[in-house]
Amino acid sequence: MKFKYSCLSRRRFLSWLGGGWLATFVCSLIYPLFKAITPPYREPDEVVLLIKEVIELQPNSVKYFSWGIKPGILKRNDDGQLIAFVGVCTHLDCNVQYLPEKRKFFCACHEGWYDENGLNIAGPPPKPLRRLFVYEESDHLIIRREEKA
Amino acid sequence: MINRHKNLREKKGNFWEERLGLRAIINFLRQKKVPLSEHTIWLYTGSLILLFLAVQVITGIVLALYYKPTVAEAHASVRRIMTEIPLGWIIRSVHFWSATGMIATVFVHMISIWLLKSYRRPRELTWMTGVFLLIITLGFGFSGYLLPWDSLSLAATKVGTDIPRVIPLIGGWISKFLRGGEDVGADTLTRFYLFHICLLPLMIFLLIGFHIFLIQKLGISHPLKYEMRGIKVPEIPFWPDFVLREARVWLIALGVLITVAIFFPRSLGPQADLMAPTPAGIKPEWYFLFLFQTLKLFPSQIIFISGETLAILIILLFLGLFFFLPLIDNQPARKKGKIITAISVIIIIYAIAMTIWSLFE
Structure with a gap:
């Protein structure tokens, strides 16, 4: 055609x-x-620590652990409660540290500051530190990516 | 005014031409002629080798993203490529089969030129660079074989790097150079990785460049029998006629390559153990079998010289003759040329027979 x-x-x-x-x-x-x-790369769903490893953790001090291939930070608050963060700055991925005397998290790369609860308070970080969720089960401490349903 | 406008537009359309002048290359390739005869099929092997080489480079780069050339990590990193990396197993399998295809095509390429005597004057240098390229290609196969660091590859490397020892004077040094010391070990692996991804690629690209330059400079050889009788073989332009024919071959080769790679994936043996006894019944890859079998034929002692030494020296002698073949076979159309062809055919049949014998032993 x-x-x-x-x-x-x-x-x-x-x-x-x-x-x-x-x-x-x-x-x-x-x-x-x-x-x-x-x-x-899948970041872990949860990381398990032993309670006895953290029992001596004093208020206003931290313990570093491996969250996959990033640092995790476990911190005991003044009231004895344990909270956990992914220890990576929300600005440009540097690892942060806790300065107990200042009661602040500090990122050395660009002078980012977070308060003792991980809230970004000064410097360039746009968001608070990422929180992880801590559960105690018999003699284990379980740090989870997501809140337990 | 209109005219000036037109001129401006023409210049715009010629942006790349004005800067790169690629039309000269296209014109050259259009004028380049390819003889069309029953032997034209062998001309496809050259570009097929380049295709396989390109596949090797690309898949090799992807593999190198994850491969770790240390004794502690090599085997595990290849296992990770096979199990964890998305489609990593296909990449590795294609790399293996493309290597096989490349070596096989190199052999066919070489044999066709050898028997058709395309190396005759003035193409001696093209042949000689070709012999180097053959050795480099086999070197790629040999060095790449060790990298997964499994028990077979370790045994093959121990044998392969021990062989040069029998060469008088320089043999010991060559063996040490290849192994990075007296024995095969951690340094050998790192060194072979360096050969495989750095030294050999540099050498192959330089030599291929020179090889192809010579082919462009001298043109494609016409079959000897037509040249002798003064028959003019019909010719087609390289671009686009011959390239289109080649593209057909590439498509088929790619299809076969990927199909084979998927249905016959390359496996990974148990991790090499420097202390473990060699597994029974080991053989080198198929392209070394004719040498392997030849070495087995020789007795341990022949009069005053060890059988292995004699075998290696004979093989080296043949390699030397092979390299200088265009100079030896300087009267290809005469009786001398015919005798050389007969000897060549016998050598090829010998190599094929040895390979088959070894395969079915």
């Missing part, structure tokens, strides 16, 4: 068909390479 008018010449149509097929083919080759470039 021959059209009287066409917006596309046969050559143009075939070029697009061929080119489109080639592009799809190349994409299918690139896809697995692209997938393999980033390794899977």
